[in-house]
Amino acid sequence: MNMLGLSLAYLRRRPLTTALNLLLLALGVALIAFLLLLERGLENRLSRDVAGIDMVVGAKGSPLQLVLSAVLQVDVPTGNVPLAALEDLRRNPLVRQAVPVAMGDSFGSYRILGTEPAYIDHYGGRLAAGRMFEGPMEAVLGAEVASASGLGLDSPLVGSHGLTVGGEAHADTPCRVVGILTRTGTVLDRLVLTPVASVWAVHDHHHHHEDKAEETADDHDHGAEKGHDHDAAVDHDREVTAILVRYATPLAAARLPREINSQTSMQAASPAAEMLRLRALMGLGLDAMRLLGLVLVLAAGLSTFVALANALQERQYDLAVMRALGAGRGRIMGQILTEAMLVALGGAVLGIALAHGGVAALSGFSARGRDLGLSAGQFVAGEGLLLLLSLLVALLAAALPAIRAYRTDVSRLLAKG
Amino acid sequence: MPAANLIDLDNVIHRAGGHPILRVEHLSLPPGRHGLLLGPSGSGKTTLLHMLAGLMVPDQGSLSLLGHDLRAIGDAGRDRLRADHVGIVFQQLHLIAAVSVADNLRLARRLAGSAPDEKGLMDLLARVGLAERARALPSDLSQGERQRVAVARALVNRPALLLADEPTSALDDTNCDAVIDLLLEQAELSGATLLVATHDRRLMSQLPVLLELAKPMEQAA
Numbered sequence: 110m111n112m113l114g115l116s117l118a119y120l121r122r123r124p125l126t127t128a129l130n131l132l133l134l135a136l137g138v139a140l141i142a143f144l145l146l147l148e149r150g151l152e153n154r155l156s157r158d159v160a161g162i163d164m165v166v167g168a169k170g171s172p173l174q175l176v177l178s179a180v181l182q183v184d185v186p187t188g189n190v191p192l193a194a195l196e197d198l199r200r201n202p203l204v205r206q207a208v209p210v211a212m213g214d215s216f217g218s219y220r221i222l223g224t225e226p227a228y229i230d231h232y233g234g235r236l237a238a239g240r241m242f243e244g245p246m247e248a249v250l251g252a253e254v255a256s257a258s259g260l261g262l263d264s265p266l267v268g269s270h271g272l273t274v275g276g277e278a279h280a281d282t283p284c285r286v287v288g289i290l291t292r293t294g295t296v297l298d299r300l301v302l303t304p305v306a307s308v309w310a311v312h313d314h315h316h317h318h319e320d321k322a323e324e325t326a327d328d329h330d331h332g333a334e335k336g337h338d339h340d341a342a343v344d345h346d347r348e349v350t351a352i353l354v355r356y357a358t359p360l361a362a363a364r365l366p367r368e369i370n371s372q373t374s375m376q377a378a379s380p381a382a383e384m385l386r387l388r389a390l391m392g393l394g395l396d397a398m399r400l401l402g403l404v405l406v407l408a409a410g411l412s413t414f415v416a417l418a419n420a421l422q423e424r425q426y427d428l429a430v431m432r433a434l435g436a437g438r439g440r441i442m443g444q445i446l447t448e449a450m451l452v453a454l455g456g457a458v459l460g461i462a463l464a465h466g467g468v469a470a471l472s473g474f475s476a477r478g479r480d481l482g483l484s485a486g487q488f489v490a491g492e493g494l495l496l497l498l499s500l501l502v503a504l505l506a507a508a509l510p511a512i513r514a515y516r517t518d519v520s521r522l523l524a525k526g
Numbered sequence: 527m528p529a530a531n532l533i534d535l536d537n538v539i540h541r542a543g544g545h546p547i548l549r550v551e552h553l554s555l556p557p558g559r560h561g562l563l564l565g566p567s568g569s570g571k572t573t574l575l576h577m578l579a580g581l582m583v584p585d586q587g588s589l590s591l592l593g594h595d596l597r598a599i600g601d602a603g604r605d606r607l608r609a610d611h612v613g614i615v616f617q618q619l620h621l622i623a624a625v626s627v628a629d630n631l632r633l634a635r636r637l638a639g640s641a642p643d644e645k646g647l648m649d650l651l652a653r654v655g656l657a658e659r660a661r662a663l664p665s666d667l668s669q670g671e672r673q674r675v676a677v678a679r680a681l682v683n684r685p686a687l688l689l690a691d692e693p694t695s696a697l698d699d700t701n702c703d704a705v706i707d708l709l710l711e712q713a714e715l716s717g718a719t720l721l722v723a724t725h726d727r728r729l730m731s732q733l734p735v736l737l738e739l740a741k742p743m744e745q746a747a
Contacts, residue, residue: 110625110632118624313590386529422560429622434610435638435683523616524572 112440114348116448118422126416131456133412134502137405138460138495143467145491150468150483155181155387158381159295160232163362164370166190166198167351172378174387178350179210182220182296186212189348192376198352203361206231209349211308214268214279219254221268221284221301223308228353230294238262239288245306249288255297260286266301268311282311305349306383410502413452417445417510425514425522432519445511446504453503456494464492531556532719533578538587540573548573548584553737555680557686558682560710560720562729565739569726572617574739575689578721579612580604592686604731609638613680613718615709619672621664627651627675628660638683647682652706653715654678655713670701677708681716688718706732 120127140214154289158181167175168188177184198207208231211223222228226241229249239262242249247264250258260266285305290300304324332481354377366377421428438442471478533612540548548570553562553605558684565571576582577589583597589598594607622630651657663743664672673693689730690709694702694714706722706729713720 110629111636114629115625115633117620118629122624173733322666425620426618426620427624430616430622431603431637432609433579433614433616434634434679435605437605440637520576521724523620524576 112447113451116451117446119135119448120426120451123416123420126453130409130413130416130452131459134404134409134453134456134499135381135459135463137402137407137409138457139402139463139467139511140460141399141402141495142464142492144395144402144459145489145495146464146468146483146487148395149489150401151391152388155384157232157294159384160382161355162201162353164354164358164366165351165380166194166354166375167378169374172376173383175351176380176383177387178212178503179353180296181210182222182300186350187376189350190352192349194373194375195349195352198354201365202492203357203365204354205357206355207271208353209305209347210340210353211293211305213308213350214270215256215273216254216266216268216301217299219251219257219299219301221303221308222250223305223349223423229290229302229511231296231353232293234293234297237291239286239291242287242304245283246282247287247307248284248303249290250286250300251290251300252292254301262286262289268301279311287452291297309347310326315458335524336424338372345511351487374507388435396444406477406499406502407457409499410506413503414506414509417449417507421445421510421514425517428460429517429519429522432517433523441517442511442515445514446507447506450500453499454496460499461492495525532592533721534587534588534590535578535672538577538589539576540570540577540586541583544665548739549623550574550587550737550739553688555706555719555721555736557719559736559738560667560713561722561734563590563721563723564725564727564730564735565723565724566623566741567680568738569741571725571739573689573735575721575723576693578687579614579689579726583610586593589646600746602740604628611686613683615673615676615680615688615690615693617695619676621672621675621679623664626661626663627656627667630664630675632680634679634682650678653712665747670704673705677712681688681712684716685718688716688720690720690722691723692726693722694729701727702726702728 159176161179165175165179167179167186168190169185174184175187177185192209196206198204206227207225207226208228210228212220214221218443229241236249237252239249250260251264254260264286266286267283268279270277270279284301284307290302293402354363354365362379364380369375369377388453428444431441431444432438465485468478468483472485531554533655535550535553535555537552538548539546540549558651562700563574573582577584577596580591580596583589584611586696588597589596592611594603596607599607602663607716625633628651629645629651632642635642635647648657651660654677656671656678659667659671662744664675667675670681680690688709689739693705694711708721709722710732719734722729729738
């Protein structure tokens with residue numbers, strides 16, 4: 110029977126109090142740890158998705174919206190830009206690469222993105238099956254789309270109008286799946302990729318159909334085809350939703366965005382700068398959640414303090430007898446601290462396990478979770494700090510009862526009987 | 527050189543609230559001389575017992591245990607001396623309720639810094655007739671069994687001095703004899719000297735009175 114065994118025995122004698130303290134601490138730690146893991150996943154995901162894209166050119170509007178829609182594929186586009194702008198950029202010596210993206214349709218909850226193979230190369234996309242799209246109405250599926258839809262090679266893929274679920278189906282203009290990508294942990298995984306010409310073709314057909322039906326209004330929220338004259342469909346009238354640009358030289362960062370913003374009807378947005386804004390916006394919510402977790406950890410500390418103070422009252426004779434058996438004052442103090450530390454360690458470990466269990470559940474059951482590339486087996490440095498914080502809170506909670514035990518007049522107590 | 531006496535006490539005075547509660551002129555206890563500290567309630571028996579155990583020091587006078595001046599060796603020194611050489615059986619027994627009978631004894635060894643000795647521990651439990659109850663919790667034992675555990679715990683570190691505080695209060699004659707027999711027998715077997723603080727004059731038939739204390743007013747007189 111050592112001090113650790115004795116501490117465990119005392120904890121076992123108060124199962125309800127011990128369980129309550131453990132649970133309180135575990136919930137606080139779990140909440141904070143889960144947020145840390147989620148934040149890291151989100152950070153990694155954002156970093157992967159914006160990596161290598163120096164500038165996004167799109168229609169005027171919110172630059173954050175432009176980056177969210179054209180790079181992260183999570184917001185509606187700000188509008189369209191002329192295809193001619195893509196050619197202008199490609200001719201610009203400050204530009205190493207310019208890749209168009211055109212959107213307006215979706216497949217289930219996944220977006221159909223008109224682009225070029227260079228877009229897939231940019232994210233390191235590799236074919237798991239089939240081949241790259243070569244002509245209009247051919248589609249390559251991201252790994253998540255393929256897995257969720259069950260579509261295979263040569264399957265027809267019917268998109269629906271708009272970027273939200275429930276739009277009108279383009280049943281007359283299905284695409285054909287020609288390739289499936291391996292998982293990349295980037296935005297590619299949840300996209301249906303097709304040539305820009307497919308997007309134009311689908312919407313030429315759609316508008317033609319609408320004109321025949323003498324539709325007078327076109328309030329669709331899709332982008333690439335909006336406003337173009339499909340009866341006089343020539344390339345210089347064509348539009349794309351946005352253009353993703355890589356600079357050829359650092360000098361471009363100083364000149365190109367300013368030129369585009371001041372001399373054209375388009376806007377240039379920096380993904381890196383917009384991500385900083387996004388992090389600042391998200392940070393507020395995450396901070397609020399972290400604060401809640403901290404409150405739970407402190408509540409657990411308070412509860413541990415109350416439990417130890419009560420336990421000390423109940424066990425004052427035990428502690429006195431231990432002194433009488435030869436234990437020094439320091440050892441008695443250590444006994445109280447050990448007990449608090451055991452609760453803190455148990456609560457923190459349980460909390461971290463809960464957080465990783467939550468991550469495992471999230472990545473197992475939710476496509477969004479998988480999309481973040483979260484792994485239950487990976488730890489972040491903040492979790493170690495969380496463990497130390499829990500131990501510190503327990504130390505503070507146990508300090509007063511431990512000092513009281515240290516100062517107890519054993520003789521007077523035992524004389525009382 | 528080993529001390530001739532376990533205890534040497536001279537002109538000890540202890541006060542509480544400014545008033546003397548204990549006054550003892552002299553007490554010497556050689557090894558092997560079992561005996562009684564006799565006195566009525568409030569005469570300071572428990573206070574003296576705690577002093578002999580090093581749980582407190584007198585306000586005045588000299589008190590040494592195994593040749594060590596208890597006032598001079600400090601708190602840590604008294605803790606060490608008590609752990610190594612003194613076993614105490616409390617009036618209320620004060621067994622640790624959270625752990626088993628055997629663990630109460632193991633804890634006593636641990637707190638004294640003694641090496642684990644499972645065989646010795648089980649032999650001791652067998653000697654007091656509790657080998658079969660080693661894993662029981664104190665709350666599962668009878669009062670008599672608890673008393674035997676308390677005696678075994680006090681002896682588990684093979685102390686030179688075994689102190690017992692009012693071990694027979696509220697016991698009938700039969701049980702009173704049984705408890706004193708147990709304490710004497712186990713003290714003899716362990717080579718410890720037994721000192722019993724009691725107001726129970728029935729014990730005078732079994733142990734000599736080494737010191738008889740009066741109430742403070744009478745002591746002053």
